[in-house]
Amino acid sequence: MFTRRLLNLALRAAFKLLLNLEVVGLENVPPEGPLILMINHTDLIDPAIAGGVMPREIVAMSKIESFRDPILGIIVRLYGAFPVQRGEVDLRATRRALEVLRNGEVLLMAPEGTRSKDCRLQPGHDGMTFVALRANAPVLPMAITGTNRFGSNLKRRRRTDVKIVIGKPFRFRSNERKVKRDVLRQMTEEAMYQLAAILPPEYRGVYSDLDSATERFLVFEDGG
Numbered sequence: 018m019f020t021r022r023l024l025n026l027a028l029r030a031a032f033k034l035l036l037n038l039e040v041v042g043l044e045n046v047p048p049e050g051p052l053i054l055m056i057n058h059t060d061l062i063d064p065a066i067a068g069g070v071m072p073r074e075i076v077a078m079s080k081i082e083s084f085r086d087p088i089l090g091i092i093v094r095l096y097g098a099f100p101v102q103r104g105e106v107d108l109r110a111t112r113r114a115l116e117v118l119r120n121g122e123v124l125l126m127a128p129e130g131t132r133s134k135d136c137r138l139q140p141g142h143d144g145m146t147f148v149a150l151r152a153n154a155p156v157l158p159m160a161i162t163g164t165n166r167f168g169s170n171l172k173r174r175r176r177t178d179v180k181i182v183i184g185k186p187f188r189f190r191s192n193e194r195k196v197k198r199d200v201l202r203q204m205t206e207e208a209m210y211q212l213a214a215i216l217p218p219e220y221r222g223v224y225s226d227l228d229s230a231t232e233r234f235l236v237f238e239d240g241g
Contacts (some may be wrong), residue, residue: 027157035167037176040070042183042215047238048073051118051154052186055145057212058127059136060164064098067125067159070181076117077125078110091185093114099241111148118152128209136165137222141209143201150189150196155238156208158184160215183217211235 032038046052054075056067067076071072079093117124124169126148128141147227163179170177189204191229196204211232213224 022074025069025074026170028065032066032069035171035176036066037178038066038070039178039180040183041181043070043072045183046072046157046183047155047186049121051121052123053118053145053151053152053154053156054123054125054150054159055156055208055212056125056127056159056161057138057216058129058130058132059161060167061089063127063161064125066161066164066179071123072200073123073202075123075125076093078114078127080131096162111144114148115152117206118148118154124148124154128205133222135222136162136220138209138213138220138224140223141205143205145203146189146205146208150191150201150204152210153188155186155188157186158208158212160212160216160220162217162220184211184215185237186239190234200234205229207231207233207235 050220052073054067054071056063064077064079068077075094077098079098083172095119099110099113101107114124114126126145128145129139130142130144131139133139134185145156148154160182161179167177167179188207189199189208191204193200194221207230209224210227210229214227216229224230
């Protein structure tokens with residue numbers, strides 16, 4: 018935790034030098050209790066920016082390949098992230114995610130599973146929804162835009178315009194002890210539309226048709 022706080026302080030200082038950062042909706046962040054922070058993902062720095070702007074410390078899931086990188090691996094370990102195996106059911110990562118939430122912490126998850134090369138939202142995976150249901154934890158959508166230009170701007174020694182919009186927290190409504198797969202999928206779709214709604218139209222991808230969004234399985238609650 019101490020190392021993570023030091024890193025966040027360093028990140029915030031770096032943001033002031035490298036980014037023109039605008040943050041909207043910080044009042045929606047619940048001040049305490051378990052929370053899943055759901056982000057879209059277009060660049061490597063997205064989790065770091067999310068952690069840097071949040072008023073609470075976060076624990077991030079990171080693809081196992083990041084831990085094998087000689088430089089990035091050091092950073093994600095220092096940050097307290099834990100690995101997840103993409104493309105399969107990772108029971109160890111799921112248990113760790115539930116432990117984080119049981120401890121009342123904030124868990125960062127990117128339900129798309131991988132970075133979007135064109136910045137447009139890809140179909141969400143059900144892992145986040147499963148964890149949220151098991152932990153009875155609220156989900157907080159965070160839309161991040163502009164980071165895809167960070168690398169090229171850095172080479173040109175230019176600051177990057179980045180905007181973060183934080184939506185309203187919600188929980189998944191379920192009266193069943195074991196949720197059926199088709200219901201789980203519908204819950205994921207509803208969550209992804211909440212994320213799409215706070216993104217610019219050109220970022221919404223497969224969730225562009227907001228008129229198709231439903232809220233049958235969502236219960237909204239107050240943030241901060």
